[in-house]
Amino acid sequence: MMGGGYGTVYLVGAGPGDPGLITVRGRDLLERADAVVYDYLANDALLAYAPRAEHIFAGKRPGGHLLPQEEINRILVACARRLSCVVRLKGGDPFVFGRGGEEALALADQGIPFEIVPGVTAGVGAPAYAGIPLTHRRITQSVTFVTGHCGAGQDEGPELSRLAEEGTLVVYMGVKRLAHVVARLIAIGRSPATPAAIVEWGTYPRQRTLVATLATLEEESRRAVIDPPAILIIGEVVALREQLHWFERRWAGREEYPA
Numbered sequence: 001m002m003g004g005g006y007g008t009v010y011l012v013g014a015g016p017g018d019p020g021l022i023t024v025r026g027r028d029l030l031e032r033a034d035a036v037v038y039d040y041l042a043n044d045a046l047l048a049y050a051p052r053a054e055h056i057f058a059g060k061r062p063g064g065h066l067l068p069q070e071e072i073n074r075i076l077v078a079c080a081r082r083l084s085c086v087v088r089l090k091g092g093d094p095f096v097f098g099r100g101g102e103e104a105l106a107l108a109d110q111g112i113p114f115e116i117v118p119g120v121t122a123g124v125g126a127p128a129y130a131g132i133p134l135t136h137r138r139i140t141q142s143v144t145f146v147t148g149h150c151g152a153g154q155d156e157g158p159e160l161s162r163l164a165e166e167g168t169l170v171v172y173m174g175v176k177r178l179a180h181v182v183a184r185l186i187a188i189g190r191s192p193a194t195p196a197a198i199v200e201w202g203t204y205p206r207q208r209t210l211v212a213t214l215a216t217l218e219e220e221s222r223r224a225v226i227d228p229p230a231i232l233i234i235g236e237v238v239a240l241r242e243q244l245h246w247f248e249r250r251w252a253g254r255e256e257y258p259a
């Protein structure tokens with residue numbers, strides 16, 4: 001940064017995939033950015049809004065961790081030292097299961113100015129595009145967002161037992177641990193007949209949605225070869241998709257979104 005001091009780092013939610021789902025504020029910041037530090041899960045089509053910025057990939061792929069979180073934090077600090085407008089573009093919403101909190105804390109620690117720009121989280125965007133209302137007046141009054149993967153040392157996922165007993169359940173990062181997640185839910189009393197869906201690459205033209213029951217979900221997902229990123233939606237509302245699945249009917253399988 002000219003004259004010492006730091007630039008500002010904006011933690012911007014990119015939305016779940018469809019580039020049209022970024023906020024107006026997020027897009028404005030991309031247009032002004034000197035650097036964009038982007039994720040594996042942020043659609044890189046959004047970089048087109050930042051043609052004059054440096055584009056720095058800080059992706060962590062599920063399974064193959066590319067960059068440790070400390071390294072990403074270091075990159076953000078280094079960018080803020082030399083540039084005035086740094087956009088950290090993160091998939092979905094920056095403060096929902098995306099370690100945005102850790103990044104913001106690292107910036108706060110260094111006294112670097114930052115702002116948070118929320119985004120459409122995958123747990124909201126993917127069900128919308130799959131035609132699954134998360135709540136419905138006559139069916140369920142609550143929705144729980146939960147992670148199926150808790151990181152090293154917390155493999156038991158105790159939160160599944162406390163919060164997952166009723167209502168709609170949206171499970172992030174659950175595909176690799178599907179057998180465990182399903183067994184757990186049945187163990188705490190969810191009926192094996194509960195409708196359940198997996199949405200893979202939600203809101204992208206390649207979106208696929210699989211509908212099953214809690215009892216059959218794991219086997220069906222293995223048969224369909226579902227890979228991350230994918231989100232699980234469990235609850236009676238899943239049945240509404242039969243009438244409401246608009247997106248796959250219109251766009252799925254295309255290379256691009258029609259204008």
Ligand code: SAH
Pocket residue numbers: 016017041062090091092093094095096097098120121122123126171172173174199200201202203204228229230231232
């Ligand atoms: N901050 C992100 C979540 C990061 S955790 C958000 O708010 O959406 C990563 C998990 O998010 C993935 O394992 C997957 O469960 C979910 N996810 C992200 N993008 C997705 C997409 N396009 N479709 C389905 N699931 C997605």
